[in-house]
Amino acid sequence: MMRRLSLRQQITFLVGLLCLVLVSVAAFGASYIAFERTKQEIMADSEETASTLAAILDRGMAERYREIRNIASLRPLQGIWTREPDSIRQVLEQLQATYPDYSWIGFATPDGTVQASTRGVLEGASAAEQPWFQEGLKAPYVGDVHEAKLLDQLLHPSSSDEPSRFVDFSAPVHDENGKLIGVIGAHLNWDWARERLEILLNRRGIVRPEAIWILARDGSVLLGPEGTTKPLPDTLIARMKEYGSGCFELGDGHDKMLTGFAISQGYRDYPGLGWITISRQEDNVAFTAARSAVWTILGLCVVVALLGILFALFIAQGVSKPLQAIIAATDKIGRDPTVSLPPIGTGSREIVRLSAVLRSLVRRAGAAEKRVLEVSTLREQEVLTLTRLAETDALSGLLNRRGFDILGEEAFAQFKQFDRLLAVLIVDIDHFKRVNDTYGHAAGDEVIRAIGEALTRQLRSTDTVCRFGGEEFVVLLRDTSRESVQIIARQIRSAVERLRPVHHGRTLSVTVSVGGALASDADRDIQDVFERADIGLYEAKSTGRNRVVIASVTTPVAVALT
Structure with missing residues (x-):
């Protein structure tokens, strides 16, 4: 059939077929690339968000851990702990004013009696059975998030909401001779973590707070979906702990969630509590922009295919005869010393232009190597410039x-x-x-x-x-x-x-x-x-x-x- 068609018809037919194939390949390729890249970027962003939150929590907890430890070991305060409760309470309330994230700070004697505390809460009560006191007798201690209904009622007697949650810190207190004289304990309000989370959400432009979870090391919810004790299976929690950080898809069908996670590892001498930070985004929402891009690319491919067919109709008419002459002459360049340039084309403008371009190409061949060297040198200079930019702080102009x-x-x-x-x-x-x-x-x-x-x-x-x-x-x-x-x-x-x-x-x-x-x-x-x-x-x-x-x-x- 192809032998019965003219060159013009062959070119038109083949170009049209080629355009259709390219449109199909481009559409499927663009769809795959757009979805995969979008997925990778969103999952990487989710992992980065989770890692950033884990780092913020670890560094914040490390500061609180260091504060309580320093308060217990400060030499100027060693003489305070053996004074009257009023003197101790005054110091504790000054410390609470300096560190307002603590809901309660107290000092307990070695037998567990709370001798003095902020606002006098729990003074005279026994903390001997409390983990913060028992562990604080031995070494600086930090406990996981927990509810404290009694403390919450004493601190907020008019509140009818769900009891507040706290993180316990404690450290042993010794006198100048190294003798244990008590334990300093503090309850950090868990709202501290909520504030850090809000800062992260605002910084990263996340408008859906429910997209961020904080789980305890056993997978129970510290901050996240309400009414759910453990939103993730234990097997998944174990794998997350094994990898430390990463991302995965969770769910089936239309309910898939792109999920990034990070395990808090502690910071410096703060051991960390193994909290799991999670950043999630719905699959359907994440790929909305990708789907729009695919349809746009598909439309452009169709337009290009139609233009290619129309263009083929115009160029095919004047190509056949003069094209053969140009091909024959060009083929001799480099083989026949008498032929140094292709002939000047005749016929259609395209053929004339093709012959001119080929003649110009041959003339430019000698200068091509020199230009390659020049471009290579220019690229090296650009790389040096980009390196300097990468090592400079944009705001201050100093090194970063x-x-x-x-x-x-x-x-x-x-x-x-x-x-x-x-x-x-x-x-x-x-x-x-x-x-x-x-x-x-x-x-x-x-x-x-x-x-x-x-x-x-x-x-x-x-x-x-x-x-x-x-x-x-x-x-x-x-x-x-x-x-x-x-x-x-x-x-x-x-x-x-x-x-x-x-x-x-x-x-x-x-x-x-x-x-x-x-x-x-x-x-x-x-x-x-x-x-x-x-x-x-x-x-x-x-x-x-x-x-x-x-x-x-x-x-x-x-x-x-x-």
């Missing part, structure tokens, strides 16, 4: 964590090899959340830029400053000494204290706390220096803020510098 890590490892290697002294300062903005909450995030951005410029002005040409994110800056001091570190840290603190950033006509006042540490021969890597600097920062924060603390090289005890 990625760029700083490279310099930090290089500096530590030089310290180890050539004994070139090295120090790290961690600079944290005091009460930065208040600036954002009071004046807005634009004002917070202005404060970050101003502090970044102030830090840069205080440093030497050999020093490096970066923004690790949020309100934290890190300074790397090379070829320094303990005296120089102290001087530079004080200069940084004073320079920030003198800053007066202006936002929309309002003058802002900010301070920073600075923790620092010098590298020592015992350090395994730069992260060990960071950990000691972080200890110094915590000491600066916990002793009043707007101060400098340089951590000792040999012990974790920090020396405060104003």
Whole structure:
């Protein structure tokens, strides 16, 4: 049949058939790719959301764990616990005012009697049978979420809602001679976790709070679907614990849910309670955009197919005879030394254009290799530019964590090899959340830029400053000494204290706390220096803020510098 058709008819028929095949392949391919990529992106996003929530909960719980442990071990408070209950209660209520997330803080004697507590709740009662007291006698303790109906009625006598839930913290209290004199206990209101969840939902633009669950290590609901004790089977819970984090599809048919999960692993010395954070999204909702994209692509493919057939009708008419001449001449190029260019085409404009393009192509062949080299060089320059962008914080113009890590490892290697002294300062903005909450995030951005410029002005040409994110800056001091570190840290603190950033006509006042540490021969890597600097920062924060603390090289005890 094909032999009976003219070239014009053959081209039209074959192009039409090809277009139909391509449309079908493109439609099915686009559908598959769109659905798979959408599924992967949504499941990856769900896993990231669950992991972020787990990290937020772990870090928050670690802070509470460290607070109670520090309260129990603070030397200035050692003499308080043996005084009259009124004196102890006054201290406890001051601590509760500082840490409002705690619903109750109390001090119990070694026999379990609650000697003093905030608002006098449960004073005189026995806590000897309570897990927080029994475990707190031995070591710092954190318990899982539980209901406390009696405590809730005492704290909120007029409330008729479901009893509040709490997380218990406790730690042993010793006198100056190391003798056990009691247990400090605190009940953290579970609403603390709800607030963290709301912050995450707002940050990630999630409008359906029910899409986020928090489960206990046994799979029971801590925060999630109401009326359900264990929404997931034990076998699935066991597999989730085995993998630590990941994503999967849950359900059948139209009820499928794209689910991401993460297991809380604790943070630093906080052991973690094995909470399971889950982020879910309905399959039908997730693929709405993908289905719309598939129909759009299908429509475009049909249009392209029709245009291809029409175009084939026009080009087929003038192709046959002059095309053969051009093919024959072009085939001789490279074989016959007398033929260096294809002939000038005759016939249709397409053939004329084809011959011109082929002649131009042959002429450009000699320059092609040179252009390839030029393009390769340009690509290398673009890669270097993109690398610099990836290592720079967009807001402050300083290095970000990625760029700083490279310099930090290089500096530590030089310290180890050539004994070139090295120090790290961690600079944290005091009460930065208040600036954002009071004046807005634009004002917070202005404060970050101003502090970044102030830090840069205080440093030497050999020093490096970066923004690790949020309100934290890190300074790397090379070829320094303990005296120089102290001087530079004080200069940084004073320079920030003198800053007066202006936002929309309002003058802002900010301070920073600075923790620092010098590298020592015992350090395994730069992260060990960071950990000691972080200890110094915590000491600066916990002793009043707007101060400098340089951590000792040999012990974790920090020396405060104003």
